[in-house]
Amino acid sequence: MTILLLAEHDNIALSELTARALTAASQMGDAVDILVAGQGAQGVAATAAQLAGVRRVLLAEAPALEQRLAEPTAALLVALAADYAAIVAPATSTGKNVLPRVAALLDVMQVSEIVEVVAPDTFKRPIYAGNAVQTVRSGDAVKVVTVRTAAFAPTASGETAVEIVTVTDAGDPGLSRFVENRFAATDRPDLGAARIVVSGGRALGSAEKFRETILPLADRMGAAVGASRAAVDAGYAPNDWQVGQTGKVVAPDLYIACGISGAIQHLAGMKDARIIVAINKDADAPIFQVADYGLVGDLFELVPELARQL
Amino acid sequence: MKVLVPVKRVVDHNVKIRVKGDGSGVDLANVKMSINPFDEIAVEEAVRLKEAGVATEIVVVSIGPVQAQDVLRTALAVGADRAILIRAEVMPEPLAVAKLLTAVVGREQPGLVLLGKQAIDDDSNQTGQMLSALLGWSQATFASRIAIAGDRATVTREVDGGLQVIDVALPAVVSVDLRLNEPRYATLPNIMKAKKKPLEEVPVGDFGIDVALRLTVLATEEPKLRGPGVRVASAAELVDKLKAEAGIL
Ligand SMILES: Cc1cc2nc3c(=O)[nH]c(=O)nc-3n(C[C@H](O)[C@H](O)[C@H](O)COP(=O)(O)OP(=O)(O)OC[C@H]3O[C@@H](n4cnc5c(N)ncnc54)[C@H](O)[C@@H]3O)c2cc1C
Ligand SMILES: Nc1ncnc2c1ncn2[C@@H]1O[C@H](COP(=O)(O)O)[C@@H](O)[C@H]1O
Numbered sequence: 001m002t003i004l005l006l007a008e009h010d011n012i013a014l015s016e017l018t019a020r021a022l023t024a025a026s027q028m029g030d031a032v033d034i035l036v037a038g039q040g041a042q043g044v045a046a047t048a049a050q051l052a053g054v055r056r057v058l059l060a061e062a063p064a065l066e067q068r069l070a071e072p073t074a075a076l077l078v079a080l081a082a083d084y085a086a087i088v089a090p091a092t093s094t095g096k097n098v099l100p101r102v103a104a105l106l107d108v109m110q111v112s113e114i115v116e117v118v119a120p121d122t123f124k125r126p127i128y129a130g131n132a133v134q135t136v137r138s139g140d141a142v143k144v145v146t147v148r149t150a151a152f153a154p155t156a157s158g159e160t161a162v163e164i165v166t167v168t169d170a171g172d173p174g175l176s177r178f179v180e181n182r183f184a185a186t187d188r189p190d191l192g193a194a195r196i197v198v199s200g201g202r203a204l205g206s207a208e209k210f211r212e213t214i215l216p217l218a219d220r221m222g223a224a225v226g227a228s229r230a231a232v233d234a235g236y237a238p239n240d241w242q243v244g245q246t247g248k249v250v251a252p253d254l255y256i257a258c259g260i261s262g263a264i265q266h267l268a269g270m271k272d273a274r275i276i277v278a279i280n281k282d283a284d285a286p287i288f289q290v291a292d293y294g295l296v297g298d299l300f301e302l303v304p305e306l307a308r309q310l
Numbered sequence: 311m312k313v314l315v316p317v318k319r320v321v322d323h324n325v326k327i328r329v330k331g332d333g334s335g336v337d338l339a340n341v342k343m344s345i346n347p348f349d350e351i352a353v354e355e356a357v358r359l360k361e362a363g364v365a366t367e368i369v370v371v372s373i374g375p376v377q378a379q380d381v382l383r384t385a386l387a388v389g390a391d392r393a394i395l396i397r398a399e400v401m402p403e404p405l406a407v408a409k410l411l412t413a414v415v416g417r418e419q420p421g422l423v424l425l426g427k428q429a430i431d432d433d434s435n436q437t438g439q440m441l442s443a444l445l446g447w448s449q450a451t452f453a454s455r456i457a458i459a460g461d462r463a464t465v466t467r468e469v470d471g472g473l474q475v476i477d478v479a480l481p482a483v484v485s486v487d488l489r490l491n492e493p494r495y496a497t498l499p500n501i502m503k504a505k506k507k508p509l510e511e512v513p514v515g516d517f518g519i520d521v522a523l524r525l526t527v528l529a530t531e532e533p534k535l536r537g538p539g540v541r542v543a544s545a546a547e548l549v550d551k552l553k554a555e556a557g558i559l
Pocket of ligand 2: 371372424429435437
C-alpha cells in the first residue's frame, strides 16, 4: 500500500508537523511519498527527502502553489491520486482546507483528525470536542485522512536522502487569489510542536497585562504561548495562539493554564499534555479536574513568583 | 444575490455528552439540541449582508430528522426568509450532505453559500470544502471577515500562522469561524413571525442521491481519563514537584 503525504511548510522550512503525520502514514502502508507543493521550495524537498522511511519526494512548483490555495493544490493531489491507496495530510489549516476538496473530487469520505491508526483502513478519531473517541473503518477505495499531529511523535531524519522527483502542477482554475498573510514574526517555539506551553485566559484582563504576565514566564521556560478563546476574542492574544476545539490541539510535556476556567472546548486542545499545571483563583474551576498540579490563588502574584523561582 | 445557509442540528455546546456503556455510541436521549454554533454565525452574517443591501434573500437548509425544523425556525427568527428541511432519519456524512447541498444549489442558484467551518458533534470540518469542490466554485474557509464587492469577495481567514487574506470569485462557498461576528438573539415578536415563514420539507429519497454511510463506526469509547492531581501550596513547591516528580525542568 503506497501513501501520498502532503508536506506542511512555508517554502523555506519543512514543518515538524510533516514528520509527525509521516509517523501515522508509515503505520498505514509500506511506502510513503511526500508531496512538497510550493514555490521555491527545493530546500523543503531536500529536508523531506531525509526523513526516515520515505520512498521519494515529489516536488511541484508553481506560483499558484506558493500559498497552497485550496483549488490548485487539490487539483494537483487529485492528478497524482491514481498511484496511491491513501492521501494523508497533517490537520493544519492547510490540510483541513485542501483535503476534503480532494476527498470530494475522488468521491471519498475523509477521515478527519485521526489520533491512532488501528489498521490501514481503521482509525480512531475524537468527536464532540474530544469527549468521545470513535473507531471508524473506511470502505472507500482510496483513504483520505488528516492527522492530529499532537497524537504522533515525529519520525526522525535518516542518514541518507531519497530521490526528489519534479512533478508538474495541475494548473490553476484561477478562482481564488492570495492577497496577504498577516503573520507576526516570533522567536518563540511553534505552539503546535513546543515542549512547554504557557497559556493565559480571560483573567488576564487586557493585552498589556497578558504580555506583562504570561510572556516573561514563557520566555523564562523557552515555552510557546497559548490562549483561551475568551482571551483571543477579547483581543488579549492573537488568533493563532488559541488552544482548543477550534484552535490548536497541543500535547506538550508541560502545559501551564493561567486564569483559564477549563471549558470542554478548551480542554479539547490540551488535555493530552503529559503534565498539566493550573493556576486559578477559583478552587472549583473545572481546569483542576485535569490538572496534575493545581495552584489556587491570584495569577498576578503566582505567575511572576513562578518565573522568579525558575 | 441569494445566500444559502446550511444549518445543522447538533447537541448543544454546553452539554457534556456521555458515551453509552456498551460502546455503541453517544447517549443522545433527552439531551438539549441546538443550531450548530458556527452555523448561527453564518446565519447572522447572511442577515447582516441583507441589512447592508448585498443579499436579497436568505434560504436556510437543514438535513436531518423532523426535529431539525427547530433550528430552521431559529434561523428564520433571526432573519432568514425561507427554509428547506431535507428529511433524513439517519444523519448523512459530510460527503452526502455536500452532494445534497449541490442539488439544492442547482435548484436555488445562490450567489454565495455561507456555512459553519465545523459541526461540533462530528468535528469533521469537511462539508464546505466538499461542496465547493463538487460545484467547482471558489472556496474560502475559516472566515473571520467577509467583504463583498461586485462579483468578488475578500475573505480574511484564520490560519495556523495568523490571518490570511484571499480574494475569491463569486459564486463561492465560505465557511465561517467563531470571530466573524456575534450572533443576535431572536426577539419574541420575531420568533412569532418566523412561525409564518415558509418551511418546505423534502424526503431525502427524492434527491436520488446515494447517502449510504462510507464510514463504519466500530466502537465509541470514553477518552482516556487523567489520574487525580494534587494541590500545591506555593510556586516554590510547584517548581520542586516539576523537577522531582515530573522530571520536567
Ligand atoms: C463552538 C465553540 C468552540 C469553542 N472553541 C474554543 C477553543 O477552541 N478554545 C477555547 O479556549 N475556548 C473555546 N470555546 C469557548 C469556551 O467555551 C470558553 O468560553 C472559554 O474557553 C473560556 O475562556 P477562559 O477560561 O479564558 O474564560 P473564563 O471561563 O471566563 O475563565 C476565567 C478563569 O479565570 C479565573 N480567574 C479570574 N481572575 C483570576 C486571577 N486574578 N487569578 C487566577 N485566576 C483568575 C476565574 O476563576 C476563571 O476560572 C468555544 C466555544 C464554543 C461554543
Ligand atoms: N446535516 C446537515 N444539515 C445542514 N448543514 C450541515 C449538515 N451537516 C453539515 N452541515 C454544514 O456543514 C458545516 C460543516 O460540517 P462538518 O463538515 O460536518 O464539520 C456545518 O457547520 C453546517 O453548516
